[in-house]
Amino acid sequence: MIRTALLSVSDKNGIVPFAKALHEQGIKLISTGGTAKLLAENNLPVVEVSSLTKFPEMLDGRVKTLHPMVHGGLLARRDFPEHMAALKEHGIDTIDMLVINLYPFNETVAKESCSFEDAVENIDIGGPAMLRAAAKNHQDVTVLISPEDYAPVLAELKANQNVVSYKTNLALAKKVFAHTAQYDGAIANYLSALGDDLDHKARSSYPETLHLAFEKVQEMRYGENPHQSAAFYKDIYPVDGALANYKQLQGKELSYNNIADADSAWECVKSFTGNAGGAAACVIIKHANPCGVAVGATALEAYEKAFKTDPSSAFGGIIAFNVPCDGAAAQVISKQFVEVLIAPSFSDEAKAIFSIKQNVRLLEIPLGSAFNNFDFKRVGGGLLVQSPDSKNVLQSEMRVVSQRQPTPSEMNDMMFAWRVAKFVKSNAIVYCANGMTLGIGAGQMSRVDSARMASIKAENAGLSLKGSAVASDAFFPFRDGLDVVVNGGASCAIQPGGSMRDDEIIAAANEHGIAMIFTGTRHFRH
Numbered sequence: 001m002i003r004t005a006l007l008s009v010s011d012k013n014g015i016v017p018f019a020k021a022l023h024e025q026g027i028k029l030i031s032t033g034g035t036a037k038l039l040a041e042n043n044l045p046v047v048e049v050s051s052l053t054k055f056p057e058m059l060d061g062r063v064k065t066l067h068p069m070v071h072g073g074l075l076a077r078r079d080f081p082e083h084m085a086a087l088k089e090h091g092i093d094t095i096d097m098l099v100i101n102l103y104p105f106n107e108t109v110a111k112e113s114c115s116f117e118d119a120v121e122n123i124d125i126g127g128p129a130m131l132r133a134a135a136k137n138h139q140d141v142t143v144l145i146s147p148e149d150y151a152p153v154l155a156e157l158k159a160n161q162n163v164v165s166y167k168t169n170l171a172l173a174k175k176v177f178a179h180t181a182q183y184d185g186a187i188a189n190y191l192s193a194l195g196d197d198l199d200h201k202a203r204s205s206y207p208e209t210l211h212l213a214f215e216k217v218q219e220m221r222y223g224e225n226p227h228q229s230a231a232f233y234k235d236i237y238p239v240d241g242a243l244a245n246y247k248q249l250q251g252k253e254l255s256y257n258n259i260a261d262a263d264s265a266w267e268c269v270k271s272f273t274g275n276a277g278g279a280a281a282c283v284i285i286k287h288a289n290p291c292g293v294a295v296g297a298t299a300l301e302a303y304e305k306a307f308k309t310d311p312s313s314a315f316g317g318i319i320a321f322n323v324p325c326d327g328a329a330a331q332v333i334s335k336q337f338v339e340v341l342i343a344p345s346f347s348d349e350a351k352a353i354f355s356i357k358q359n360v361r362l363l364e365i366p367l368g369s370a371f372n373n374f375d376f377k378r379v380g381g382g383l384l385v386q387s388p389d390s391k392n393v394l395q396s397e398m399r400v401v402s403q404r405q406p407t408p409s410e411m412n413d414m415m416f417a418w419r420v421a422k423f424v425k426s427n428a429i430v431y432c433a434n435g436m437t438l439g440i441g442a443g444q445m446s447r448v449d450s451a452r453m454a455s456i457k458a459e460n461a462g463l464s465l466k467g468s469a470v471a472s473d474a475f476f477p478f479r480d481g482l483d484v485v486v487n488g489g490a491s492c493a494i495q496p497g498g499s500m501r502d503d504e505i506i507a508a509a510n511e512h513g514i515a516m517i518f519t520g521t522r523h524f525r526h
């Protein structure tokens with residue numbers, strides 16, 4: 001039964017109404033300096049921790065609650081007579097509830113202006129100590145670190161004469177240990193990223209020890225293959241506009257491959273938002289590669305163009321829009337076998353159309369432009385960490401290297417092709433025209449083979465490559481790749497440049513009379 005609660009919060013949002021409700025339940029309130037002051041100002045009777053410990057809060061708040069009067073009250077087992085006798089002997093009262101949020105270490109070090117001293121002062125000591133004590137003794141103590149738990153715990157108190165169930169206490173304790181682990185992980189990451197000069201701004205992006213914190217969204221029936229187990233975890237701090245913010249409106253549970261492909265589709269389609277050649281963009285993904293990408297005046301037009309690139313591969317694909325999916329698009333897509341359909345929103349008409357196709361997984365994701373801090377790739381016994389490929393080369397950064405200048409429409413097609421190539425597994429060759437992909441060659445070990453594959457795909461789909469633009473995710477090492485794409489029908493090519501044989505490749509472009517652009521940026525994708 002909760003008789004006494006200790007409240008000590010750095011972020012004081014919502015604490016007054018919660019403390020008031022506890023008081024109305026007849027629960028005695030104990031609190032640290034700043035929190036106690038706020039509660040007293042709001043006419044709540046509150047006992048200051050300093051009057052409990054008979055010690056002033058000292059050393060600029062470094063020592064407030066680190067005292068047996070507090071930790072004895074939190075840690076004593078109520079069902080151990082020796083523990084209760086020890087409390088009695090030393091005049092210690094039990095503390096049955098702890099409400100805490102810690103000094104904002106993460107928020108502090110995220111600031112550009114943070115000094116080493118600021119960071120160190122924001123390492124909470126007393127808070128985690130109390131949290132760990134209360135969580136360890138969860139059978140007798142209720143511990144809250146998150147305002148979202150205030151209302152349900154209050155409801156339980158009211159319904160059960162101030163008793164909180166063991167189930168709730170255990171769930172709250174698990175949250176605490178995850179939180180303190182993450183808090184300490186962030187401190188370790190920060191300190192081990194600093195150099196000897198302790199310069200906040202010059203710290204490495206890669207700490208000596210890397211502590212990651214993710215929370216589980218779901219376990220899946222299986223992983224990439226049925227004999228593998230799998231789960232999906234999301235960042236503790238949401239990434240604006242990222243896949244993990246999805247809301248599933250209908251359909252079966254997402255599988256491991258669904259989520260991986262949905263991420264490729266969403267990241268690719270998002271890259272066409274803004275000034276990227278059309279009001280709407282549509283991406284169709286199959287096995288992590290785009291099998292159709294297009295822009296159009298409407299979602300339907302973009303979809304129909306994207307679908308034309310490779311209708312047979314689009315079967316059972318993952319489709320993403322960067323605009324709301326309306327009834328017109330939904331009507332046509334519903335005739336195709338689609339695993340997952342993603343859009344920033346779905347109109348009521350679109351939802352109604354898919355309601356009779358419950359197998360289709362509909363994901364709503366708010367658009368946003370943030371990138372993950374890091375990309376990770378697990379290798380045997382280790383982890384590769386890199387910054388994400390968030391670069392979009394501007395037209396002004398590109399260089400025409402051929403004698404012939406591209407026409408404005410060739411320029412548009414090349415910009416479009418370049419955006420798509422970034423999302424195609426290497427070696428990537430992408431033919432495009434008029435805001436749609438015509439042939440995509442992906443994942444071949446030889447660039448020439450990718451070029452051949454792209455032509456074959458276009459031919460299979462009945463699409464002409466004559467006068468098309470072609471993008472290559474990395475430079476052509478020899479002229480043979482360029483010869484293949486020009487013979488395939490391309491009238492212009494966009495590629496990073498940077499080969500030791502660039503002169504030879506430029507001469508080949510001039511010989512063919514095509515326009516060629518160097519971006520100076522490579523987009524390998526493995």
Ligand SMILES: NC(=O)c1ncn([C@@H]2O[C@H](COP(=O)(O)O)[C@@H](O)[C@H]2O)c1NC=O
Binds near residue numbers: 036061064127
């Ligand atoms: N030193 C201590 O004994 C101590 N005990 C609690 N705190 C923290 O002090 C903060 C609340 O302080 P105040 O109520 O004075 O505003 C909380 O974030 C709490 O986690 C402490 N501060 C830092 O370690």
